[in-house]
Amino acid sequence: MRIFKKYIDPNPEIDSKNYGVQILNLGHNIHPPHKQYPDQDHPEGYYFNWEKGRYLKEYQLVYISSGKGTFEANGLPPQKIGPGTVFLLFPDVWHRFYPDKDTGWEEYWVGFHGDYAKYLLEQKCFSPENPIISVGFIPEFLDIFSNLIETIETDNQLLKKMASFHLINLLGIAYTSVLKNNRGLSHKDKTIHKMQNEIHAQWNKSIDFELLCNQYKVSYSWFRKSFKEVLETSPSQYLLMLRLRNATRIIQETNLSISQVAFECGFHSEHYFSRIFKQKMKLNPTDIRKDKNHSTE
Structure with missing residues (x-):
């Protein structure tokens, strides 16, 4: 299986002053169950072990698209994280994390710095003490990550300049998710998102939606209507x-x-x-x- 896993150096031809963010590293990795984390080939300067943890000199946004694990930072007690979760890493803030040994996880990450990034991540809704954001399963989020990877991989310098805009879009989705989470979700939203998680866990299997409804004690008609209201598409x-x-x-x-x-x-x-x-x-x-x-x- 081809796994995108790459660290890049800042490109001097892409002036971060023009965009407010500059990408330092970027990657995608599927870490299988029962394997050491991080991998032994993790780049020098980014490798860490659980006992010591790690400090960075940059911001990082890490998105867990599947699997589950544990995250701890800046005196924050160990937090269980699952699919659809973003966690932010702040400069000079101690942190450590690892996937559950029985599930592994799929992770996307991007490291960056810049004036706009600093401005946005210093907003009250972001903080090293509350770095975990429930983004959920937003197709656009992974699409933007894919576009970001493609622009970084290209040899076209003009296209590479678009990478900063893709990163800004990712940060915008994270920002919107924080605001939405802070407002609190209705019972309907919470139920549909839980059922959505079940669909993601069984995406390649035959899913009986009526059985899923029984599991969450809702009617099938309520589920279909509410699912479309919350996610703007039908379950099927x-x-x-x-x-x-x-x-x-x-x-x-x-x-x-x-x-x-x-x-x-x-x-x-x-x-x-x-x-x-x-x-x-x-x-x-x-x-x-x-x-x-x-x-x-």
Whole structure:
């Protein structure tokens, strides 16, 4: 499996004064269960062990998209974190974290500094004492991370300058999530987000929505209506798009055949998978594989 895992040095051609943020490092990693964390090949200056923890000279935003683990910082007692969680790391603030040994986790991160970043992260809603943010499963969040990775990987300096704007978008979503969390969620929102988490945990399996409703003691009609009100799409469409986005990632990161990808993502027919993929994603699965092969030549 191809895993994006890369640290980059500041590019002198990208003047942070013009954008207010400058990206220092960036990455994506799937850390499997029962493996040492961090990996032994973690770059010097960023590696840490649990006993000593770590200090950084920069800001970092870390997003856990799957799995769970523990986070501790600046005297904050150990906090359990799960999928859909962002935690912020502040300069010169001690911290440590690790994934649960039984689940591992999938993590995205970006390290940065700059005047705008400093201004935003000094707002009252952000603080080293409350660095954990529940962002949830926002497709745009991962899309922006993907765009950020693509712009960093390109040799086009003009496109690389867009990286700062992608980072600002990530910080904007985190900021909005903090404000929303501070206002408090209604019982309906909390219930739907819990059910949403269940869907993410079982995304490639056959999900019985009525059984899920029984588990949370709500009617199926209430669930369908409330889900669409909160997430602006139906449960079935949400699950479908979740599977297609994961299928895209698997095609990009593995050499599995399209048929294998279809079954891996919960589709029982390669023909249906290819047809619905083309309909929703506006291109064929094989086109993604061609792009992948071309980019590695």
